[in-house]
Amino acid sequence: MLYMHDLWVNWFEGEENGYNVCHFHEWRKEDGIELVDQIPLLLIDEDLFEFIENDLQELPKSMLDDIHKRTYMKKNQERKTIDYAAVVTDGRSVLVFDTLGYSLPVKKSRLIPRQERLVFDMVEGKRPSIYELDNPTPKEYHILSLSPEKMAGLTRRERQLKQLLMMALDQLRHTDHPEEVGYWLTEWDPSQYELMKELTAEAAWQRLYYGTMEGWSKQHEELCGKLIKGQPFFETMWQSENQKSTKHLKSQN
Template sequence: MLVLNDVWVNWFEGEDKGYNVCPFFEWRKRDKIELLDTIPLLYIEKELYQYIENDLDDLPERLLMKIHNRAIKNGRAIEYAAVVTNGEGIIAFDTMGYRIPLKKSRLIPRHERRVYQMIRMINPMSFSMKKLRNQESNHIFSLSREAMLGLSRRERELKQLLMLALDQLREGKNLDEVHYWLTEWEPEQYQLIQGLSFQKAWDRLYQHIYHGWTIKHEQFCQQMIKGQPLFEQLWDKANQIDNDTQIKRIK
C-alpha cells in the first residue's frame, strides 16, 4: 500500500461539499491544522472520489478494511483515515471511527506533488458501492458548486450567511418584510414587487442572491443581519479571520 509520511492536514468537519474543504492557500491560523505521522494513499476511480469529496455517506467496506489502523498520529493509530485521489483532485478524510468521511482536508502543495508522482505508474483501484448518487443534493444551506464558483473562502462564508438570513425570512412568511427586502435589492421594480405573492417575491430574491457575489451582495447581507446577534457574530468571524496572516509555509 502507498503511504505518505509527515502529512499536514486541516480538518473541516461535517462538510458535504468539496468547495468547503479549503485548499492550502485559504488555510488560516485558527484552523485545526495537524501533523500526521503516516497516512495511506489510495488511487481510486473518479466516481468514488466525487462521492467521498461531495457526500457524507457510508464508505465501501473493502476500502475501510484496507485502511484500518494504517494512519498514525503521535504514535497512535487512527481507525479509518486516508488520502484519496482520482488523478485530478486530492482529499484526505478521517471517519472519526464511523463509516463516513466526517473530517476532510486538502494537502499542502508539496504533498500534492508527491501524490501525483506516486500514482504515475499505477492504475486506480475499484471498489463496489451500495449506491452512488446520480446528482448532488443541493439546498439553501448547501449550494451547488455553480453558486460558489470563483468565490474566496470569506465570500463563500458570507454567501452562506446570507442564505441563512433568507431562510429565516422564508420561515417568517411576512409579506411586507419580503417586499421590503426585495425592493431594497431592486428599488426600480417597486410597483411590480407590490403585486407579488410571498412565495414569488421570495423566489425572485433568492435567484438574485444565488448567482455570483458582488459588493452589492455583501452590503445586502450586512443589512439583513443587522441587529441579529448570532448572524452578526458569524459576519464578524468571517471578516476578522480574513485579515489573519495566511500560512505561507509549513516545513
C-alpha cells in the same frame, strides 16, 4: 499499499461540499494544522473521489477494511492510531479524510502543494483500486448547500458570507411578516418596487433568492449585513468571519 509520511493536514469537519474544504492558499493561522505520521494512499476512480469530496455518505466497506488502523497521528511525541483515514486521489485532485471511527468522511483536508505533487508522482502509471458504492443517495443541492457552480471563483470569506446570506434568506422565507420579503427585494433591486404590488410573498422571495444565488459582489455583502442586523447568532458569524479574514490578509502582507 502505498503510504505517505509526515503530512500536514487542516481538517474541515462535517463539510459535505468540497468547496468548503479549503486549499492550502486559503489556510489560516488559527485553523489548527496537524501532523499525520503515516497514512495510506489510494488511487480511486473519479466517481468515488467526487462522492467522497462532495458528500457525507457511507464509504464502501471494502475501502474501510483496507485502511483500518493504518494511519498514525503524532501529538506531543505520542503516536496515536486512527481507525479509518486515507489520502485519496483520482489522478487530478487530492483529498484526505478521517471518519472519526464512523463509516463516512467526517473530516476532510487538502494537502500542501509539495505533498500534492508527491501524490501524483506516487500513483503515476498505476491502476485505480475498485470499490463499489452500496446504494448511495443522489446528492441534492439546495439553499443551505449550494452547488459548486454557485460558489465557483469565490474566496473563503466570500463563500462563508454567501452561506450566511442564504441562511438569512431561508429564515426570511418563513417570516410571520410577509411584507418584509417585499422590502428586502426592493432593497436588493429597487426596480422591482412597482412590480411588488402584484407579487405574493413567495414570488417575491423567489425573485430575491434567484437574484442573489449567482456570484458575490459588494451588493451581496451589503444586503447580507443589513439582513442579519439584530440577530445575534448571524451577527456573531458575520463578525467572526470578517475578523478571521482580516487577520489572514494581514499575515500575508
